[in-house]
Amino acid sequence: MITNKQTPKLLRYLSGALMLTLAQAAAAAEDATEDAPKWSNQGLLYILAPTLSGTQGVGDLELDVDIGSSDVFDAIDSGFLGMYRGEGERWGVLVDVVYMDLKGSTEDTFEAFSGDMDLEQTVAIASVTWRVNDSLQLTGGALYSDIAATLSLSGPNNDRQVKVGDDWVDPVVGVLFETPISSAWEFIGAAQVGGFGVGSDLVVVLSGAFAYRFNSWSSVSLGYRYLDFDYDDGDGADRFKFDLKEHGPSIGFRFDF
Structure with a gap:
């Protein structure tokens, strides 16, 4: 008690x-x-000066496309290029978006037609990342492409204007490599390959950049980017071909938050 x-x-x-x-x-x-595990975030806004070369096909008509990097800023009407990376202890996400509205001169493979092409392109890549070690990550996801083209052609007998477009999704896999060079500099490289006949026959995305860090949250990157599409779908008048290489130098501002 x-x-x-x-x-x-x-x-x-x-x-x-x-x-x-x-x-x-x-x-x-x-x-x-x-x-x-702490989640880190990183954003990148960049400018790309690409060279465009390849073949654009509509029905039975195929046109050679050749726009040099020196002409790209004259050709571009609008554009957005940005990337987001988020990462935990091992797993992360990577989103890369490229939108460009370009105008350029074209010539068909038989040199019977000449004219102008308005090409509106959206490429968005969403990937899951898995960190192998401090320098290497594996990536896997999907690449979405949306192409809208207007071909205005002048020929010996008549003029033609053709509007065509298509959109498709490709599976992609790849690697992401990053390593410090000094206390302020680092190198970042990425390689992705996909398509495998699901959407494109083949799509390749390569990039490499050197980044200089100003402080804990901001840095500038100087690099080079390469995209290669091999897409051909449909028959007859519904056929659409997009066999194009886009590559050139890039400069961007990166911020961590």
Whole structure:
């Protein structure tokens, strides 16, 4: 039986035990928070000066496309190029979006027609990443392409204007490599390949860049980017061919948050 004289001692004991338990719980929660995987975020906005070369096909008509990098800023009406990377302890995500509206001169393979081409292109890559070690990550995901082209042709007998477009999805797999060069410089390279007949016969995306870090959250990158599409779908008048290489130097601003 607990007497009135024992009650204060009991309360002091229970209060002390409660305070000790709460302190231990707070310390454990702090340790768990410190040990929990941290999610990092990185954004990149960049400018690309690509050379476009290849063949654009509509029905039975195929046109050679050749737009040099020196002409790209005259040819571009609008564009957006950006990338997002998010990463935890091992797993992460990578999203890369390229949108360009370009105008350029064309010539068909038989040199019977000449004219202009308006090419609107959207390429979006969404990948899951898995870190192998400090320098290497494996990637796997999907590449979405949306092409809308208007061909205005002048020939010996008549003029023609053809509007055509298509969109498709390609599976892609690849690697992402990054390594520090010094306290401020680092190199980032990526290679992805896909298609495999699902959408394109083959699609290749290669990039490499040197990044200079100004502080803990901002850096500038100078690099080169290469995209190669080999897509041919449909028959007769519904045939659409997009066999195009896009490559050129890039400059971008990267920020971590």
